[in-house]
Amino acid sequence: MNSMPTKSVLANCRAFSLLAMAASGLLSTAAIAAAPGITGGASAPIFNLTAQPAYVSQPDGKMIYSWGYGCTSAPSGFAPAMTGAKCPTMQVPGPTLIVTEGDAVTVTLTNNLPAVAGNTSILFPGFNVTTTGGVAGLLTREATPGNTVTYSFIASSAGTRAYSSGTQGDLQVEMGLYGAVIVIPKTIPAACTSGIAASNLAAEKNNGETDFRLATAAYGHAKTCYDREYLFQFSEIDPNVHTKASEQINAIAACQINNPTGNPCQTTLQVPTEPYHPAYFMINGRSMPDDMDPNYAAQYPNQPYNGNPHMHPGEQVLLRIIGQGRWQHPFHEHGNHVRILGRDGNLILSATDPNSLAGPLLFTTTTTPGLAMDGIFYFTGRGLNWDMYGHTPSSPDPAAQLSCTPDANGYNTADPTALNYFEWCQDHNKPVQANPFGDVGAGGPVTLPDPNLFANGAWYGGSPYLGPDATRRATGCSPGAAAGSCGTTGTTRPSGTVANSASGEAGFAFMWHSHNEREITTSNIFPGGMLMMMLVDSREFKIDESF
Numbered sequence: 001m002n003s004m005p006t007k008s009v010l011a012n013c014r015a016f017s018l019l020a021m022a023a024s025g026l027l028s029t030a031a032i033a034a035a036p037g038i039t040g041g042a043s044a045p046i047f048n049l050t051a052q053p054a055y056v057s058q059p060d061g062k063m064i065y066s067w068g069y070g071c072t073s074a075p076s077g078f079a080p081a082m083t084g085a086k087c088p089t090m091q092v093p094g095p096t097l098i099v100t101e102g103d104a105v106t107v108t109l110t111n112n113l114p115a116v117a118g119n120t121s122i123l124f125p126g127f128n129v130t131t132t133g134g135v136a137g138l139l140t141r142e143a144t145p146g147n148t149v150t151y152s153f154i155a156s157s158a159g160t161r162a163y164s165s166g167t168q169g170d171l172q173v174e175m176g177l178y179g180a181v182i183v184i185p186k187t188i189p190a191a192c193t194s195g196i197a198a199s200n201l202a203a204e205k206n207n208g209e210t211d212f213r214l215a216t217a218a219y220g221h222a223k224t225c226y227d228r229e230y231l232f233q234f235s236e237i238d239p240n241v242h243t244k245a246s247e248q249i250n251a252i253a254a255c256q257i258n259n260p261t262g263n264p265c266q267t268t269l270q271v272p273t274e275p276y277h278p279a280y281f282m283i284n285g286r287s288m289p290d291d292m293d294p295n296y297a298a299q300y301p302n303q304p305y306n307g308n309p310h311m312h313p314g315e316q317v318l319l320r321i322i323g324q325g326r327w328q329h330p331f332h333e334h335g336n337h338v339r340i341l342g343r344d345g346n347l348i349l350s351a352t353d354p355n356s357l358a359g360p361l362l363f364t365t366t367t368t369p370g371l372a373m374d375g376i377f378y379f380t381g382r383g384l385n386w387d388m389y390g391h392t393p394s395s396p397d398p399a400a401q402l403s404c405t406p407d408a409n410g411y412n413t414a415d416p417t418a419l420n421y422f423e424w425c426q427d428h429n430k431p432v433q434a435n436p437f438g439d440v441g442a443g444g445p446v447t448l449p450d451p452n453l454f455a456n457g458a459w460y461g462g463s464p465y466l467g468p469d470a471t472r473r474a475t476g477c478s479p480g481a482a483a484g485s486c487g488t489t490g491t492t493r494p495s496g497t498v499a500n501s502a503s504g505e506a507g508f509a510f511m512w513h514s515h516n517e518r519e520i521t522t523s524n525i526f527p528g529g530m531l532m533m534m535l536v537d538s539r540e541f542k543i544d545e546s547f
């Protein structure tokens, strides 16, 4: 991260500057998310799931005894195709089930929890579920220990939904029995494969990037096109509940082997779930910084999904957000508001104009237990009132002399191969700095710190501009310099450009986190918990979502 974002876009979070420094070090190896999950075959997908125990890892070094859903055998496929994709027999969250609208979905659940945990089940709220096998339970049919139950439903509408245990939810959901269903629309609107959507895809392809979307539209509606997507599930853990469950299971097992008192062994768990004092706050089953490691990383065998969003300016980014667990978590996406498309698979349209979205524009997308939201986020830098690309028309360096031709919305979108594709043209060539040195336009309103001062910290990149070549910008470019030679000689380079390669990742980093700041801790230590860094990357940087 060679570039530092500006206060104007980040001022609403007091913890930011510290986190930006922390994240810079952590992001030295990019790990990039998507919305990975499993598929079950075309038109009539079948998923064979198990509920069973394993340990999940927390960044304070603790391994937490948990229950989760997993696959009894290899699923029919993974989507999108990512390096190391797997479906273990237990994972938190459970496997994301990816199906298409109209599919006849069958999920068979085997109860491999410890027998003393009793029955278990899955609820698929929002679908009309038919059950076979199992035994009657309070909310649905349940699998008894060692046995199965089958749930069938038609994926009746597109969107993101939660699934979770429907048996003793205060304990079983807390222990980790939850996951997501993503239904991709059967009919893709033409608008999502033409026009600006097509040119955004062309810009990605020009960068050598692979399309990792599950679809091109969130719903079968022209206002729901997207260029990139991420799924975030919010949950929390009270380790006391997990410890009590583990202790009782072990005590019962010990009693069944060796029972010198002759008193009857306990036959069912009696785990209190109140008072509730969570110590771990997770996004996709991981706490920060673990959530920024790759999907399917070997060090988290039971927590395969990460939280590490990246995007280029102007891309429409679909956020699939689910509240799991028991608490509300106010998810704050720095950089812009989120336009909600739909909730629980219900697209929200204007009552009077079905062509118009009617979902709210949210500063924080507050996750309510069980609620799923689909929303669109994007970042363009529009309205900064300075050129975030740092163009300098007087520079001898041709790379700094890009043009900006506004489309009907004011953005530079005519050429998807341009480095400043989607620049907000009104701010083109507007300098931010009063008296910069190096290859940066002068005459702006502010004086930024000298990037050669080490007092600014080793991670200050020396450039507030979007683009990896902070070296050239900071050290300048002599008139008449040969192409490619700018920034290779001259003054001392700023510390961040020494530590990071000029061709490495350089973007604006925004923290995306729970706005209940108690929840950006791990076991009371900050930073941790429900926190990740979102990177707006220069178009010079190739976003690789394959891991």
Ligand SMILES: [Cu+2]
Binding pocket: 012, 013, 332, 334, 513, 515
């Ligand atoms: Cu914030």
